[in-house]
Amino acid sequence: MVSTTHFLVLGAILFTIGTVGVIIRRNVIIMFMCVELMLNAVNLTFLAFARHFNQIDAQIFVFFVMTVAAAEAAVGLALIVQLARRTNSVDIDQADTMKW
């Protein structure tokens, strides 16, 4: 059996990569993908703890995280499409005015 620590370390690494991606990339779509990556790292951590403490509740939490992520992706991508239509670019720095 692979130890819980292994999974936690992997989760930490993935989360960090996601954070770095959000910071260094200016492409909204890729930044959004990095957020999804971070959510996934957290899910991995949750499930590692679910096994560690032998409890089902963490799995249910992951289930909710996934449904919320799906809803978020739908709305977020619609926003990105709008942004791309108006500014002709997906560079987040182009979207620096509050109002058009």
Next chain:
Amino acid sequence: MKPLVSTAPLRPLKLPQKHEVTDTQVDIMEYAPYAIDIGKVLFLFSAVMGIAAILTWMERKQSAVMQDRIGANRADIFGFRILGLFHIIADSVKMFTKEDFVPAQGNHFLHTLAPMLSMFFALLTFAVVPFGGIYQFGDLNVSLQIFDLNVGLLFLFAMMSMGIYGFVLGGWASANNFALLGGIRASGQMISYEITMGATVIGTIMVYGTLSLQEMNLAQGELLWGWIPLWGVLLQPVGCILFIVASLAETKRVPFDVPEGESEIIGYFVEYSGMRFGMFFLTDFIETVLAAALTTTLFFGGWQIPYLYSEGFLFPWGWSLELSPIIVMLLQVGAFMSKISFFCFTFLLIRWTLPRFRWDQLMRLGWTIMLPISILNIVVTGLVILILDR
């Protein structure tokens, strides 16, 4: 591997004293599970590819018969033609030797990857489809399913939804707007009908109380009132019809072939030729086999033959016929294969009978007719289960 020296003195004690047990025999028994696993994979793979290859010939020959033509019969080897069956070989030779064209503006890597992906996931789906029951040969327990997953049905849907990428990427990597639109139509159609399919299958899950396909098949061996085989089609008649329609839509063949439209509308594989096109083409047939296999497994008893149990036939009117496990196994695998063949034949019949849906009709059918009915099916199934439990 354990060293031979330490295991050899222990082994003979466990085995019955029928005959001399030598070391080599012990070793063979140790490797048997692996050998059986490999055998199962090879058997299922060759069966699926074989049926898919024969379907490419069937498609032409059956349409010819239906339209009062002669159909493909020209390929011959030393004058033998056997109904044009050699066209399968001729076709594959042609596919492999044709020019393998990649659009200059396109993405070479993804252009190559796309057909592989679609075929890979279509084949992987078969890993959870049981093609036979569970049999006892001496000490060996053989379950004729490659991987008995607790969540087998969900695995199936996972692989199906991954299969979409092949078509989307194929359309995009061709650097052709018509191909891109075809890829988008393909994924739109597959996602829409996957939802209906998922909602339909929930009824089946509720009835059997399991997600494992092997357990579902075992449950379909039960008898209702002692003589009616309790197949899924009896328990979920509406679900069965919806499932067949949705799985036909998943195969992207004629009534639902808006993504491809071989002759008129341009589909996602316009820019493909040679064996890459061949892989997309074959994927369609593999998906037809898959649709047939799933319909069989979920609604028509899978490998079950009515009144055939692991010891032999036992008819409700009292007759019985004892059979050895090997014969039972062969009969049941044969039953599964013939059921699949029957449904493939039916799907081809549908393919050559119905005209193509228009895109808006297709979407309306999926979202405003089939999805509400399948949700209603869940509600009714739940109510019936509740009433029967009381």
Next chain:
Amino acid sequence: MEELVFYLCAAVAIVAALTVIVQRSAVYSALALIACFCSVAILFFQLGAEFIAAIQVIVYAGAIMVLFLFVVMLIDPESDAFASNRLKKLTITAVPLAAILGLLLLWAVPAVGPNGSDSSHAATGGIEPLARSLFSDYLLPFEVTSILILVAVLGAMVLAKRTD
């Protein structure tokens, strides 16, 4: 064997995640993310969460990422994200920040205590305990998420159809 699967999947996940953030083409980023999600799904399976693993592939890799790919392919963002001048400054800040974050997270890991305190993962595997818990203790949150999804669907449609 189990360790081998873990290390293989972990390596694929990390390489894919790195590809997501360094790849110029958004299509390749999306594909790398799909690969990452799939290998993480295998790890979920290894953790005994079979249902969640399947849902991960169906929802994340199969549905959400298809949406991402659609958006990437249709609006074709070839605008080069690396061209902007701010990037160098950002990268210089990001690396130490990332190092600190990573170290903090790794520092928290040993606080878990001795591993495998209750060793086996007896009842977590099946779908039934999950369903029971979801439809009894967590019924209200479950219903609320369905409303959330409904709102999200409507919101996405309103946003995407707006053409002023």
